[in-house]
Amino acid sequence: MMAFISPEEENYVRLSLLLTGISRRAARNYFDSEFSPACLYASMKKEYNKLFALKKKRTINPSQWKLMFPQKPETTPGADLARIKHYRNYITHLDDGKVETADFNTAWDNISGVARIKDTLKEWKTNDDEMFIKTRAAQHVLKCIKENSTVTITASSGVGKTYILRHVALQMAQLEYDIIPVTDLGDIVKFNNPNKKILIVVDDLCGNFSVDQSDIRSWEPLKEDLNKIILNEETKLIAACRLQVFKDEKFQFLSVFQSCVCDLL
Template sequence: MAEECKELRTKHLDQSTVPWNLKVQFRQILDQWKKDDVNFVETRAAKHVLEFIRKHSCVTITASSGVGKTATLRHVVLKMIGDGYDALLVTNPHEIVQFFNPNQKTLFVIDNFCGTYYINQSDLNNWEPVMRRVEVIIQNKLTKIIVACRLQVFKDERFESLSIFKHRVCNLLSDDLCLSQTEKQSIAELYLETKSSEIIQYCDLYNCFPLLCKLYHDNSELNITDFFRNPYSVYEAEMEQLIKKKALHKILCLGVMCHVQ
């Protein structure tokens, strides 16, 4: 009887804790990440984050908007999948508790952790009642958490209550992790090809240089020099023209782009 109970318990623990429909959604999202990762320039920051999450149970990636937090997060997650981890894309701590499997190598992934442009009090409230349980969960050597968090959110004094996300931090703007000139050149060549030489002198004007390269690649009719010298004035001019034409949907898109810094 004891052996039978043990066998049943083992079978139960080996079952997936994630509903099949969610696993299908995760797989679809991760497949898109793989396609996008073809255009990822592997940076020293990405290598450092990967090394960090391999060593530790919980890692926070932080920087201002447009620096490459999300791209770095996704690249590292794909590498961890190659290491045998099951990547679960969650939005709140209750899902970590619900999907935890002590027998499965699991990497819980959260982007825009605790807010986008400012800290989200509702997100903080979700973490408070289960923080201790999450702390216990990541003591399991097979379980890890990686999050990407905007710098203004991370620096908010209320973030101090999320102690486990303050210990192992990779700031992509720090001196040892920020983009090198060689990395910026590679990013410019990837998105701008032969035009990269025209703007490389402006690569240090804004921290969001990777995003600017992508935005110009998606809207290459703009004057490249004007855009990289002052992207905000270019988009302001574009918005004025769109307002005259009453192109509301394009105005909304440009409004989002103007938040790159």
Template sequence: MASLSEEEENYVRMSLLLTGISPRAVRTCFDNEFAPTNLDASLKKEYNKLFDLKKEGIINQSQWSLLFPILPDVPDSKTFDVTLMTTLLYNLTPMTPPLCGFDRLPTAMETTQASDLARIKYYRNNLAHLDDGKIDINFFNMAWDDVTSAIVRLGGQLMKQECDHMKTKQLDQTNQEIMMDIKHSNNEIQELKESLESLKQSHTEMIKSHELLQENHAVVTKEIEEIKISQNDTVPWNIRARIKDTLKSWKDNDDKMFINTTAARYILKSIQENSCVTITASSGVGKTYTFRHTALQLAEEEYDVLLVTKPSDVLRFNNPNKKTLFVIDDLCGNFSVDQSDIKSWEPVMEDIKQILDKKQTKILAACRLQVYQDEKFDSLSVFKSCVCNMLSDNICLSKTEKHSIAKLYLKSKASEIGDYYDLYDCFPLLCKLYHDNPELTVSDFFQNPFSVYEAEIDKLLKKGYHTKYCALALCVMFNNMLNEEILTGEVNEVTKATIENTCESCQLDRGTSRLVLQNELNSLTHTFIKKEQNVYKIIHDKIFDFLAYYF
């Protein structure tokens, strides 16, 4: 058999020192801390702490079986390896860790039990990672002295002689055969390591692939669910998408510009307790904002909020298996009762009552006060069942609420209008209009807002802005519903004559381009004009009322 080199002998001697002698030194230290006769009781006393170490993976199942063997067996430190004994000493005794912790080589100045245990652990780990089975003489001498000193301090002076003998004794054939086995195993170990790395990489790729499949499965499952919902949805997808966009717009505005009032809380409570609620008020009181806020609150209560304009939509979109809130703004007309609207609702009143009786469906409607008070409206009994008049004494805006609205819209200028809160019912509207037109004189505007608008329109005419003046007049002529197609597409003779006559009345040429008029309408947006779904309208019904009177 080939002889071992000096470096290979160093490796064998260090291995025998660390695996043969040092465990007995650690066990001596361990038995001094945990008397063998009381070991069972000591471990049971620390059961909870040991169980936590097991949960954290610091103690494995094999070690756990040694700590708590099946009766009648009892734990015995002779069955514990260095790792287990060190773990128990670290965690169950009041040891002060070395300066750099238990996982680093302590300095030569550190000679406590904790430092010596860390020292032996460090060199054992170092030995385990020497793939070539060789230790050079310089490292060997330094490490041998360091480990021997630790063994003596832990196991007693008698172990010094054993360590010294191990350093110089003649290695027998068994020791040499062990070394040769180690040498022959190195290549196999390296191959195993490479194979393990390959397996790890394959495992990682498999995990990534599995995660990707899970993600794709989740996406497909979601799409299938959406398709199923769509197939069972009573609302066509295009209308559903439009409603979703509208509700998002409402939500964005509600989050920024809504003040919760007594009226809002009262109306919310009413719709929670009743199947149908009608909100009434004159223009500009905050009816629309409160109406939208209430609908959004019901959406948070998992109601399917659907915006409808025709009674047939309620029957067509109703889903008896889903909580639904139908919302209807400007019920039966803006400025006066629309007789055709009344006639379209009357035939379906009984059907709607039956739907509401099932308690899954609710209706929230907003209606101008003059429309609601018209005797023709009396035939729509459903909308008379629960009425919230925002001008009534019990829910009308308080001075505190008006002040909060003024602060939200006017900021620092709110203090300038304290005396004008009660001049007009449409105080919320005035706050919004001033917020959108801050160049106006705040005190003049709140004292007499319509004279301010009258002066603004007169100024258009006097300064020769006849096209802007005509654009406003056209909105009145088309009853606040000036469709964009009227300005860009083919029109009938009646419509053409209306536009030409209005242009002439506003001191414009009868042949003025409709596209020029459209440009002027666009320039007036956010001041006098708003555009909704390709329809030009005056920015608020109250302003339209004034313009209708003006023109």
């Protein structure tokens, strides 16, 4: 016999679905509009001490803290394979076929991060570097990044900044540097490992034709972390930037990129 629910019970179910479904998405959308996902991690790092104080008071529980500040992954091939093996074993031994959302998000970020970086470097080598002709400019940039923590390559459009950037990065990979191509600024902090030789690679820094104010704002929360990161002799940063962007007065905010400049012109 089919059981029917009362109008009051139906109201309860509908209201519960609204609060746990639509309202949650609305709250997330509003949160994302106030704190851009692209720089959320950097913003949290800036307020690390305040957040840690909340963790000590148990206002933030361990699961929430793990979501906010996941353990930094290593990006060496051996570590990558070990991480993939770990998650394969993990999912093989799940009896109920269910993965908690927090565990899923952590696993997805770790595994997809491995695949994305490896695919990017493979694409650079196959599509760009096999036909690359070594020039004095490329040799000079390589020499500069070996001797300095940061190097910024500048030139007008069409001169070949990106090709030299990628070629130099691949050369540094042969010197046992882990190469981290950055599109999401949070990756600078997320993938940094002070115990490994790392080269962070940033293309088209702060806009193509003029300084993008949103890019400047995205970098702001990272300034303190970035200065600390490059103090480590094992970590280097190389960037390509259009000359008109580099000369814009608003770019002076990013002083870290001005210590060693290679102007291809």
